[in-house]
Amino acid sequence: MRAVVEGLEESRIREVANEGLGRSDVLKFWFGESDEVTPAFIREAAIASLHAGETFYAHNLGLPELRQEIGVYTHTLHPQHTTDHWFDRIAVTSGGVNGLMLASQALVNAGDEVVVVTPAWPNLVAQPQIMGAKVTTVPLQVVPQGGNAGAWVLDMAALLTAITPATRLLIVNAPNNPTGWTLTRNEQATILDHCRRTGTWILADEVYERLYYAGDTPHGAAPSFLDVAEPEDRLIVAHSFSKSFLMTGWRLGWLVLPPSLTHAVGKLIEFNTSCAPVFAQRAALVALQRGADVTPALVAHLQACRDTLVPLLKAVPGVTLAEPKGGMYAFFHLAGHDDCLDTAKRLVREAGLGLAPGSAFGPEAAGWMRWCFASRDPQRLVQGVDRLRAWLLAQR
Numbered sequence: 001m002r003a004v005v006e007g008l009e010e011s012r013i014r015e016v017a018n019e020g021l022g023r024s025d026v027l028k029f030w031f032g033e034s035d036e037v038t039p040a041f042i043r044e045a046a047i048a049s050l051h052a053g054e055t056f057y058a059h060n061l062g063l064p065e066l067r068q069e070i071g072v073y074t075h076t077l078h079p080q081h082t083t084d085h086w087f088d089r090i091a092v093t094s095g096g097v098n099g100l101m102l103a104s105q106a107l108v109n110a111g112d113e114v115v116v117v118t119p120a121w122p123n124l125v126a127q128p129q130i131m132g133a134k135v136t137t138v139p140l141q142v143v144p145q146g147g148n149a150g151a152w153v154l155d156m157a158a159l160l161t162a163i164t165p166a167t168r169l170l171i172v173n174a175p176n177n178p179t180g181w182t183l184t185r186n187e188q189a190t191i192l193d194h195c196r197r198t199g200t201w202i203l204a205d206e207v208y209e210r211l212y213y214a215g216d217t218p219h220g221a222a223p224s225f226l227d228v229a230e231p232e233d234r235l236i237v238a239h240s241f242s243k244s245f246l247m248t249g250w251r252l253g254w255l256v257l258p259p260s261l262t263h264a265v266g267k268l269i270e271f272n273t274s275c276a277p278v279f280a281q282r283a284a285l286v287a288l289q290r291g292a293d294v295t296p297a298l299v300a301h302l303q304a305c306r307d308t309l310v311p312l313l314k315a316v317p318g319v320t321l322a323e324p325k326g327g328m329y330a331f332f333h334l335a336g337h338d339d340c341l342d343t344a345k346r347l348v349r350e351a352g353l354g355l356a357p358g359s360a361f362g363p364e365a366a367g368w369m370r371w372c373f374a375s376r377d378p379q380r381l382v383q384g385v386d387r388l389r390a391w392l393l394a395q396r
Helices: 012-019 039-049 066-076 084-086 096-107 125-129 154-161 187-197 259-272 278-290 295-314 340-351 379-395
Strands: 091-094 114-118 134-139 167-173 202-204 234-239 252-254 319-321 327-336 368-372
Touching: 012 066, 012 340, 039 278, 066 084, 066 091, 066 154, 066 278, 091 096, 096 125, 096 167, 096 259, 114 125, 114 154, 114 319, 114 340, 125 134, 125 187, 154 187, 167 187, 167 259, 167 327, 187 202, 295 319, 295 327, 295 379, 340 368
Parallel strands: 114 134, 114 167, 167 202, 202 234
Antiparallel strands: 091 252, 234 252, 319 327, 327 368
């Protein structure tokens, strides 16, 4: 076994979830998914595909009609190019995770320098490490006080200093899991211009693009690197059907690539998964075609969940929290509980409350907790805060 694989850290979120195995009384907010099932019309499309006998291999890059529909969807959000142009840039992947790994496989050689903005979902750091890269992290900074206390912001000077001509790849996730931090278009343009000068690739994880609540963009989606980039820029953007279409378990995503890279990524897909399952792709096709029946209502509901949870959490003594602009998480600091992994386990055992420890997303997030507010019933969020408050009082 390769040493880098032996040394991979197991998921701390799974470690916390294991504390609640077999318990039906735990309010579970640890994983990054809604507790709502995939809409019926999407499930029915998959069933119809199976009944039609579509159980065979598909094109490595995905069904042409799905790639075309993803192109239409992308053009709607980023209308600076023609729809036909987008088709040549789309690769359907077996989940967003698979797409991100394919990007690392396509770009990273052993010994390459990779920069990752953190805190971040741990896969973003681990995947280039698996490829043998030397990973440098550039932490977001916490606003210490004032009306925006607890917000995470980018130190642009520190990031640009870290990206040199020796930097092969920059990985950035915005809207960010776990912090909710979101890049502005001006920041994206600054980063892109710098990476053009250094010859650095950008891998932008934008799976939370539609889960954006600031209301300051034309189509309601978060700012994207696609809005400021040219087709052949050294940019790969990763997307997923998981978050915006309630399809986490379907394991389906896509990459937006420079046209010159698409064929090569298709070859990589052959050596990884061959192709995504046809029935899942049929479901995704219908999800895109009837996206107006899913995503706007989902985003409105998630915003209502956020607006329910955040004020209640802010009122808990010892909690520091800023309202997230994007994503589905409240990321808060819990004073006096720097060992957040131990705290998360104790909350499961002693309070029946399941949260993710901040340290799962990087050492700079020790003492922080992630609360996924994607709850079908917002009252569960209220109950969760009540349990947290009662547990904290019992510690005094």
